[in-house]
Amino acid sequence: ADGKAIFGMMAGIADVIIESYAPDYLTSRGLGYDTLSRTNPGLIMCSITPFGQTGPWRDYQTSDLLHMGAGGQMASTGYNEEDVPDAPPIAPGGGNAWHMGCNFAYMSIMAALHYRHVAQEGQYIDVSIHEACHLTTEAAVPNYIYRGEVVQRNTGRHHSVGPSFASQIESSDGGWVQTTGSGGNPTPRRLRGLAEWMDTYGLAEDLLDDKYLDLDTFQASLPHINSVISEFIKQVPQEEAWRGGQKHGYPWGAIRTLDEIVEDEHLKERGFFTEVEHPELDRTFTYPGPAAIYNGSPWAISRRAPLIGEHNVQIFCEELGLSKGELTALAEGGVI
Numbered sequence: 001a002d003g004k005a006i007f008g009m010m011a012g013i014a015d016v017i018i019e020s021y022a023p024d025y026l027t028s029r030g031l032g033y034d035t036l037s038r039t040n041p042g043l044i045m046c047s048i049t050p051f052g053q054t055g056p057w058r059d060y061q062t063s064d065l066l067h068m069g070a071g072g073q074m075a076s077t078g079y080n081e082e083d084v085p086d087a088p089p090i091a092p093g094g095g096n097a098w099h100m101g102c103n104f105a106y107m108s109i110m111a112a113l114h115y116r117h118v119a120q121e122g123q124y125i126d127v128s129i130h131e132a133c134h135l136t137t138e139a140a141v142p143n144y145i146y147r148g149e150v151v152q153r154n155t156g157r158h159h160s161v162g163p164s165f166a167s168q169i170e171s172s173d174g175g176w177v178q179t180t181g182s183g184g185n186p187t188p189r190r191l192r193g194l195a196e197w198m199d200t201y202g203l204a205e206d207l208l209d210d211k212y213l214d215l216d217t218f219q220a221s222l223p224h225i226n227s228v229i230s231e232f233i234k235q236v237p238q239e240e241a242w243r244g245g246q247k248h249g250y251p252w253g254a255i256r257t258l259d260e261i262v263e264d265e266h267l268k269e270r271g272f273f274t275e276v277e278h279p280e281l282d283r284t285f286t287y288p289g290p291a292a293i294y295n296g297s298p299w300a301i302s303r304r305a306p307l308i309g310e311h312n313v314q315i316f317c318e319e320l321g322l323s324k325g326e327l328t329a330l331a332e333g334g335v336i
Helices: 003-013 033-039 064-071 096-119 129-134 140-147 188-199 215-220 222-234 238-247 258-262 265-269 312-319 324-332
Strands: 016-019 044-049 124-128 152-154 157-160 168-170 176-178 274-278 283-287
Touching: 003 033, 003 312, 016 096, 033 044, 044 096, 064 096, 064 129, 096 124, 096 129, 124 129, 168 222, 176 238, 188 215, 188 222, 188 238, 215 222, 312 324
Parallel strands: 016 044, 044 124
Antiparallel strands: 152 157, 168 176, 274 283
16 A cells, blocks of 8 residues: 555544645645545544635745734834834744644634534635734734724833833842733722832832822823832832732732743642653653643643654554554555
8 A cells, every 4th residue: 555545544534634735735646635525524624824725825935933924913012112213023932823823723623523513524624824813913903903003012011002101120139020001900999008018118109199099190190100110119029029019909920930930839739740751761851731620521641742653553553454564564665
């Protein structure tokens, strides 16, 4: 048997096929969805490509930075003009465009699985990374479509139509505290509690003045209030600052380094990190765990990812019925 025939055999018993070849490549090899679904009507096939299977850009070459630029993310991320004049657009690292596209891919596959349960038939899913990026600009695209407003970059914080206050403040010990606009979810009542705490350090300035209990005065004074809070954080250690803010109803937190994240007491308490054995290396590695805890269907990482060809016997012999001799011949012929 050749590789094409074996792929067809595997497709005949598969629930889902995920592929990322160039548009029409598998069809040109006789392995498109229309062909494969003839022997497996319940097959779900998901193609993930830069620009989708159709359209004038479908054959363009791409990169993660191109997607971040063409998708809209880089239009609203980076430094604002006041902080770094003439700064270029900036994108986050780590293949974010493909993470976005693959998130939409797995959601689409889950929807198709539910559809198959009802309709007893599979379907073909055409996922475009470019379109996924356009769907993940948060408020930027909707603001422009529905209100004609263009959001602007704000250094180290959320984009917005108008200017916003700095929200990342360096603490006295060199750490950084993440607040949110105007110190984070401010109200006159919250400010009074926060100011009383700040006053124990002698750093509340005039924030205990009763004038700030008036909502109009409070709103008009937000730039000053934010400035006082920022100066306070600069004179307090990171841990002390953000925990105190939390205690008084402000959503503050520490900007952690990676080594601090691994030692995070909250993640440890929830059993997030998992030790996974790699027997071929005779050691274990620490893996990040699941993002949720399921009380009805517990899930955990139980083993490392498979090595290339590790399960060839289980797949080709036990599932497809090939002999060990045929498997050896396939390997020697470079088919697998």
